Amino acid sequence: MEIHWHRSDLRATDNTGLVAAEGEVMPVFVFDDGVLRYGSPPRVAFMLDALAELREWYRERGGDLYVARGDPSAVLPELAADHGVEAVHYAADHSGLARERDRAVTAALEDAGVAVHEHSDRLLHEPGSILTNDGDPYQVYTYFWKKWRDREKADPHDAPSAIADVSGEELPTLEDLGFEEPDADVPAAGMDAARDRLESFCDGPIFEYADARDDVAEGATSRLSAHLRWGTVGVREVYAATEAAMADAPDDEARESVEEFQSQLAWREFYHHVLHFSPEVVTENFKSYENPIEWRNDPDEIAAWTAGETGYPIVDAGMRQLREEGFMHNRVRMIVASFLTKDLLADWRHGYAQFREHLVDHDTANDNGGWQWAASTGTDAQPYFRIFNPMTQGERYDPDAEYVARYVPELRGVDPETVHSWHELDDETREAAAPDYPAPVVDHSERREEALAMFERARGDSEE
Numbered sequence: 130m131e132i133h134w135h136r137s138d139l140r141a142t143d144n145t146g147l148v149a150a151e152g153e154v155m156p157v158f159v160f161d162d163g164v165l166r167y168g169s170p171p172r173v174a175f176m177l178d179a180l181a182e183l184r185e186w187y188r189e190r191g192g193d194l195y196v197a198r199g200d201p202s203a204v205l206p207e208l209a210a211d212h213g214v215e216a217v218h219y220a221a222d223h224s225g226l227a228r229e230r231d232r233a234v235t236a237a238l239e240d241a242g243v244a245v246h247e248h249s250d251r252l253l254h255e256p257g258s259i260l261t262n263d264g265d266p267y268q269v270y271t272y273f274w275k276k277w278r279d280r281e282k283a284d285p286h287d288a289p290s291a292i293a294d295v296s297g298e299e300l301p302t303l304e305d306l307g308f309e310e311p312d313a314d315v316p317a318a319g320m321d322a323a324r325d326r327l328e329s330f331c332d333g334p335i336f337e338y339a340d341a342r343d344d345v346a347e348g349a350t351s352r353l354s355a356h357l358r359w360g361t362v363g364v365r366e367v368y369a370a371t372e373a374a375m376a377d378a379p380d381d382e383a384r385e386s387v388e389e390f391q392s393q394l395a396w397r398e399f400y401h402h403v404l405h406f407s408p409e410v411v412t413e414n415f416k417s418y419e420n421p422i423e424w425r426n427d428p429d430e431i432a433a434w435t436a437g438e439t440g441y442p443i444v445d446a447g448m449r450q451l452r453e454e455g456f457m458h459n460r461v462r463m464i465v466a467s468f469l470t471k472d473l474l475a476d477w478r479h480g481y482a483q484f485r486e487h488l489v490d491h492d493t494a495n496d497n498g499g500w501q502w503a504a505s506t507g508t509d510a511q512p513y514f515r516i517f518n519p520m521t522q523g524e525r526y527d528p529d530a531e532y533v534a535r536y537v538p539e540l541r542g543v544d545p546e547t548v549h550s551w552h553e554l555d556d557e558t559r560e561a562a563a564p565d566y567p568a569p570v571v572d573h574s575e576r577r578e579e580a581l582a583m584f585e586r587a588r589g590d591s592e593e
Contacts, residue, residue, distance in 0.1 A: 143363030182319030192292025400498030443523030
C-alpha cells in the first residue's frame with residue numbers, strides 16, 4: 130500500500146501522485162495547524178466543501194479519504210507504520226512555507242524507512258524547466274510566454290482504480306478549525322463544479338475571451354481560479370480543454386481568444402516560478418530601488434479603501450465584491466491595487482493582506498505577483514510612471530455603470546455619466562444624486578504627482 134497525501138490537489142482525476150502510487154493507494158488529508166493559521170473563512174469553507182465531495186467520490190468507489198489533524202511530519206510516519214505503507218506521494222508546492230513543511234515531512238518519512246515521491250502536478254511546466262539562454266529564471270513575462278507556449282504539455286491522467294478503505298476522523302467544521310462562517314457567498318466547490326465551469330466556458334465564452342474579459346459587468350471570464358488554486362481541476366485537463374476549443378474555433382479571431390486565455394495560464398505559472406526562485410517576495414519588494422519607497426500609509430485612507438468607501442465608484446465596487454463573493458474581477462483587481470499604491474500611496478502589503486483574507490482563490494504566487502506588478506516593485510512590473518486613472522478605467526470597462534450599480538447600491542439608478550464624473554462634481558450635485566455615497570477621499574491628479582515624486586526619490590532621480 131502507498132499513500133497519496135492531498136494538499137492543494139483536492140481531486141481524484143488528473144492527479145499525478147494518485148496515478149504514480151503503486152498498488153492500493155490510501156488518499157490522506159492532514160489538517161495542519163501550522164498552515165491553517167494562514168487561512169481565512171472563505172478559503173477554508175471552500176476547502177471543506179471540496180474535501181467533502183472528494184471523500185464521497187472515494188466512498189462511492191469502495192474506498193475512503195483518510196482525514197487527520199496534526200503535524201504531518203508526525204501523522205504520516207505513524208500512519209505509514211500502522212498500515213505497512215511503503216511510499217508516500219505528494220504534489221510539489223512552491224511557497225516557502227510549503228517547501229519548509231515538505232522538507233520536514235520528507236526527513237521524518239525517510240527516517241522511518243518510507244520512500245517519498247514529489248510529483249509535478251500543479252503546473253504544466255515546473256520551475257527550472259523554462260530558463261533564459263544563460264540558465265537564469267525569467268523576470269520578463271513576454272519571453273517566458275514564448276517558451277511556455279511552444280513547450281509540449283502533458284496529457285491529463287485517468288482516475289485511480291484501487292482505493293484503500295481506511296477511515297480516519299470525520300471532516301471538521303469551520304468552528305472546529307477555529308474559523309467563523311464567512312461573510313462571503315462562497316462558490317460551489319469540488320470536481321463536478323470545476324468541470325461544469327470548464328465545460329461551459331470552453332463551449333462558447335472562450336471564443337470571445339480576448340474582447341470580453343475586461344467587461345467587468347459581463348464577467349466573461351472562466352471563474353476557474355479557485356478551482357486551480359485548490360486543485361479541484363487539474364491544469365492538464367484545463368489546457369487540454371482549451372486545445373479542444375482551439376480545434377473547434379470557428380475563425381482566427383476565436384483562435385486568438387483561446388490563445389489569450391492560455392496566456393493567462395502562463396502568467397499563473399510565471400509567478401509560481403518567480404516565487405520558487407525568490408521566496409522572499411512574499412514580504413519583500415522583488416525590485417530594489419536606490420532609496421526606500423516612502424509609502425504614505427494613512428490609516429484612514431486605507432480603511433476607506435478596505436470598506437469600499439473611497440468615493441471612486443469602480444474601486445468601491447471591487448472592494449465590496451471582494452467581501453460579498455470572495456472574488457474580484459481581474460481587471461478590477463488591477464484597478465483597486467493601483468488605487469491603493471498610487472493614489473493612496475499605501476504599501477502593497479496592505480492590499481495583499483486583504484486579498485489573502487477575503488479571496489477564495491487566494492494564491493501566494495499570483496496575488497503577490499499581481500500586487501507587486503501594480504506597485505511597480507515586482508518582476509516585469511508596471512512602470513512607476515504609468516498610473517491608472519480610476520475614473521477613466523471605470524468609464525472604459527464599465528461604461529453603463531452596471532458593475533458599480535451591482536455592488537454599490539447607493540449609486541443604483543444614478544446616471545452613468547454622473548457615476549463616471551463623480552470626482553469632478555461639486556458637493557451639492559453629489560448630495561442630490563446619491564446622498565449616501567461619499568465624496569472622493571483624495572484628488573487623483575494631486576496624488577498622481579505625489580506618486581511620481583515618491584518613486585523618483587526612491588530611484589534617486591529627485592533633486593530634493
